[in-house]
Amino acid sequence: MSQTSPIPTGGTDIEIQLRWSDEDKLGHVNNARIVTLMEEARVRWLRRDGIAERFGNGLVVAALQINYLKPLYYRPSMTVRMGVGRIGTKSFALRHLGYQDGQVAFDGTTVMVALDTDGVSSRLPTPAERQWLQDQMLSVGNA
Numbered sequence: 001m002s003q004t005s006p007i008p009t010g011g012t013d014i015e016i017q018l019r020w021s022d023e024d025k026l027g028h029v030n031n032a033r034i035v036t037l038m039e040e041a042r043v044r045w046l047r048r049d050g051i052a053e054r055f056g057n058g059l060v061v062a063a064l065q066i067n068y069l070k071p072l073y074y075r076p077s078m079t080v081r082m083g084v085g086r087i088g089t090k091s092f093a094l095r096h097l098g099y100q101d102g103q104v105a106f107d108g109t110t111v112m113v114a115l116d117t118d119g120v121s122s123r124l125p126t127p128a129e130r131q132w133l134q135d136q137m138l139s140v141g142n143a
Contacts, residue, residue, distance in 0.1 A: 008083070008138045011082050011136070013081050013082075014040075015078075016040055016041060016080055016098075017077050018075060018076070019074075022037075023073075029073065031066075034068070034072070034098065034108070035064065037078075037080065038110065041082055042094060054132060055114050056117075057114070057116060059113065059114055060113055061110050061111070062111045062113045063109075063111040064108070064110050064111075065108065068106050069107060070103055070105045070106075072098065072105045073100070078098060078105070079100070080096050080098045081095070081099065083137060083138035084138065087130065087133050090114075090125075091122075092125070093109050094111075095107070114129065
C-alpha cells in the first residue's frame with residue numbers, strides 16, 4: 001500500500017454499508033471485495049436521477065484498475081467519491097475514491113464504453129452525453 005492522496009473536490013459521495021463478511025482473516029476489508037464496493041457505488045451513481053438512461057443501450061466496463069492505499073475496516077459505512085476522470089473518443093474513465101475516517105483507502109478507475117443499438121458494438125457518446133460527463137469531472141488527479 002502506498003501513500004494516501006487528498007480527497008478531490010467535485011463528484012458525488014456514495015455511502016456504502018460494510019458487512020462483517022467483507023473482512024478477511026487480517027481484520028480488514030478483503031482486496032477482492034473492493035471491486036464489489038466499486039461496482040455498488042458505480043451502479044448507484046449511474047442510476048441516480050435517471051442518469052443511466054442517458055446512455056440508452058447501456059454501458060460496459062472495458063477496464064478496471066485499483067490502487068490500494070490504506071486498509072478499510074469493518075465499520076457501519078465508508079464512502080466512495082464518484083466522478084469522471086477522463087473523457088476519450090469512445091470511452092470515459094470513472095474515478096472511485098474510497099475513503100473512511102477522512103482518508104483515501106483506495107483509488108480505482110473503471111473505463112466505460114457506451115453500447116450501440118446492437119448491444120455489442122461501442123459507439124461515440126452523443127454531444128449531450130459528453131456534456132454530462134464533462135459536468136461530472138473531478139477537479140484533482142488523473143484517471
